[in-house]
Amino acid sequence: MAEYVVEFGKDGRPVEPDGRLDAPAFHRNHQAIWTVLEKFLKRKSGDVVEVGSGTGQHVVDFARHTPEITWWPSDLNEQHLKSIEAWRAHAALVNVRPPLRIDLSDPAWCPEMSSSSGPTNLLAVFCANVIHIAPWRVTEGLFGGAGRYLRADGRLFLYGPFKRGGKHTAISNAVFDSSLRERDPEWGVRDIEDLEKLAAGVGLGLREIAKMPANNLTLVFGR
Numbered sequence: 001m002a003e004y005v006v007e008f009g010k011d012g013r014p015v016e017p018d019g020r021l022d023a024p025a026f027h028r029n030h031q032a033i034w035t036v037l038e039k040f041l042k043r044k045s046g047d048v049v050e051v052g053s054g055t056g057q058h059v060v061d062f063a064r065h066t067p068e069i070t071w072w073p074s075d076l077n078e079q080h081l082k083s084i085e086a087w088r089a090h091a092a093l094v095n096v097r098p099p100l101r102i103d104l105s106d107p108a109w110c111p112e113m114s115s116s117s118g119p120t121n122l123l124a125v126f127c128a129n130v131i132h133i134a135p136w137r138v139t140e141g142l143f144g145g146a147g148r149y150l151r152a153d154g155r156l157f158l159y160g161p162f163k164r165g166g167k168h169t170a171i172s173n174a175v176f177d178s179s180l181r182e183r184d185p186e187w188g189v190r191d192i193e194d195l196e197k198l199a200a201g202v203g204l205g206l207r208e209i210a211k212m213p214a215n216n217l218t219l220v221f222g223r
C-alpha cells in the first residue's frame with residue numbers, strides 16, 4: 001500500500017543538522033518522474049513552480065538536469081520550507097530560488113506570483129503526491145493558479161495515484177484511498193474525470209497520461 005506523509009521529519013527518520021529532511025518515496029520515484037518531465041522540459045527555458053515540494057529533493061534533482069530553467073519550490077509547512085531551503089543551500093544551484101509559501105487552497109497562490117520578484121509566465125507547474133492528502137479545495141486552487149499563471153505552451157504535471165472512470169486502477173490504491181478517507185473524510189484518491197472537468201473550467205485539457213511504477217500516474221495538462 002502507498003504511504004502518506006503529511007509532515008516529514010515526524011516519522012523518526014534522521015534530520016540533517018541543517019534541516020534537510022529525507023522522503024523515502026523520493027528515492028523510488030524521482031527517476032521515473034524525470035523521464036516524463038524531460039520530454040517536455042528538455043532544451044526549454046523559463047520558470048517552473050513546484051507546489052507542495054515537501055522535503056525539496058525533487059526540485060534540486062530536476063534543476064541539475066536543466067540549467068536553463070529557473071525552479072521555484074514551495075510549500076506551506078514551516079518545517080518543509082526550512083528543509084527545501086536547506087537542500088537548496090546544500091546543492092548550491094543558481095537555478096533554484098528560495099521556497100515560496102504557497103497555500104494551494106488560495107487560487108492566487110501567493111503575493112509573489114503577481115510581483116516582479118516572483119516567477120512569471122510559467123513554463124510548467126509540478127505537483128507530486130499532494131491532492132489526495134488535502135481537501136478538494138486544494139485541487140481547485142491548484143488548477144485555478146495553473147490556469148492563471150501557465151504560459152500558452154505551459155504544462156501542469158500531476159503525479160500520484162488516480163482513479164479512472166470512477167474506478168481504482170489497483171487494489172492497493174483502493175486500500176490506500178480507504179486509509180486516507182479514514183484519516184480525513186475530505187482526503188482521497190481523485191478521479192481523472194473530475195480533474196478534467198476542473199481543468200476545462202480554467203482553459204486546460206488533459207494531454208497525456210503516463211503510467212508510472214507502483215500504480216501511480218503522471219497526468220499532463222496543457223491549454
Ligand SMILES: C[S@@+](CC[C@H](N)C(=O)[O-])C[C@H]1O[C@@H](n2cnc3c(N)ncnc32)[C@H](O)[C@@H]1O
Nearest residue numbers: 005052053054077102103104105128129130134
Ligand atoms: C505527501 S507530501 C508530498 C511532498 C513532495 N511533493 C513529494 O512528493 O515528496 C504533501 C505535501 O503537500 C503539502 N501541502 C498540503 N496541503 C497544502 C496546501 N494547501 N498548499 C500547498 N501545499 C500543501 C504538505 O505540506 C506536503 O509537503
